[in-house]
Amino acid sequence: MFCEKAIELVRELHRMGDGQLPAFNEDGIRQVLEEMKALYQQNQSDVNEAKSEGRSELIPTIKFRHCCLCRNQRCIAAYLYDRLLRIRALRWEYGSVLPTAIRFHMCAEEVEWFNQYKKSLATYMRSLGGEEGLDITQDVKPPKSLYIEVRCLKDHGEFEIDDGTVILLKKNSQHFLPRWKCEQLIRQGVLEHVIS
């Protein structure tokens, strides 16, 4: 039956949970494209025959093939577009550098799309407000209390907090620190937010 390969592509993504990116199914795409090529060639010759020899009984078959072609196109577009949406979500989750395992699942054109998306987003964010712009990929959760409990994941040495006191960030030590002083160190993997 026609279009089965195409539906399988859509199903493949549907089966994966939200946010997961399976390996790009190059082979599946190629098979659908081949089926489309064959359908198109058959239609071309039938159209010619219908025209030159007046064989109007061919028209329903031609119409049917055309529907299959459209459906194949639609399924491929849905497959590709859904993958883009997943890749887009990854930019917001991981930042501008994707883990290698994920990049491995992307085709070259997807990597190109991703790079362009990153660029558009960066341009947009730079254009917000003053000279520095605003990084809207940050501040995803509402700010909670000012002080948070953090655990030190590696030795970082002395660290001055706003009231002028100096604390020693030693591996495995725990501290009660102002949130805004910790954020960068948390991102760098020096500190970890202890959620009690």
Next chain:
Amino acid sequence: MDPSEVEFLAEKEMVTIIPNFSLDKIYLIGGDLGPFNPGLPVDVPVWLALNLKQRQKCRIVPPDWMDVGKLEEIKELESKEETFAPIPSPYYMELTKMLLNHASDNIPKADEIRTLVKDIWDTRVAKLRLSADSFISQLEAHAKLDNLTLMEINTTRTFLLDSLNCMYKLRTNLQPGSDKSNDY
């Protein structure tokens, strides 16, 4: 909406604190606060109250309604009325949770208050489920929802709105002549 965002909005509510420090008036972007004098009550937003409390710089005065007697009255009214009874604060649930979690030592009979607020919440959410159910089954196009709080709406928002949308799509697709006939 994420519940943390509703809580974020609740943190804007004003609450009275008794500071143990002195500080001049603060000119915040969102409005002026203070001045702060030891022992003198002053109104601040909850986010600041909780922070000062966390740093042991103040005592929080519980809101008027956060009182066993008052809450019992509300609870009784809520169970008598069929509609949603007026509630003393649009953020009663979040405020109770936050103040009891971070300042329970400043709130008399904290445990009783927690239970009463939970009871009131349960009664209201049960009513909300019933009315959502009848809204859907009666195919209503409009409902008045006075006194419902944001957190209460939030408990049913996604489920209710998605169901309504889904049913709407099923219904409109049944009608002939909708331009869906060209879908492959």
Next chain:
Amino acid sequence: MSDALSEASDLSGDDSQDVMTPTELIAKLEEAWLNEKFSPELLKNKSEIVECVMEQLTHMEENLQRVRKGDVKASIHRMEIDRIRFVLSSYLRSRLQKIEKFFPHVLEKEKSRAEGDPSFLSPEEFAFAKEYMANTETYLKAVALRHMPPNLQTIDMLKAVPEPCLDSFVFLRVKERQENILVEPETDEQREYVVDLEEGSQHLMRYRTIAPLVASGAVQLI
């Protein structure tokens, strides 16, 4: 110190006619945030608000640079900045998400806008939407469309990407009393009827019915 920070609350440096206090400005931002979060379609941009809030934040940050370390006031200002920056970012994120979700329709609306009508997109958002569209079209072409039969090498994005569903239900609170709002029937057996929306009352109804009231600020989505 208190002088340096108090001047932050003065917005009158602008020549704008409608003078808004910073307090009103933040309230406006929060309204715009919630409306944008709950409305199924992209609302009109509020670039002036975004710019003014950014200015306030930058100004406050600059003042805080000069403040002595460990100042209690500074820490309170910082907490407020964090809160405002969250609302601002969340607001802009909601918009960008909708622009990405509905890009062909958003751009179409922009194209068919009558001259003189205010734009739904800010100039930055417009640039982003155009790039997003071009990027996505280039991608689809490169991977698949160019390998398809000649009559199938283009896709009508307006048809392929779903439109915002204006028939979605929304929750709202009334800020200015409205009379005779027409409620359309859900089924053929029902009849249409009108409701009055009293100030302060809350409702659940279709977005399409009250979309103009969201735009005018007469109701707030919740």
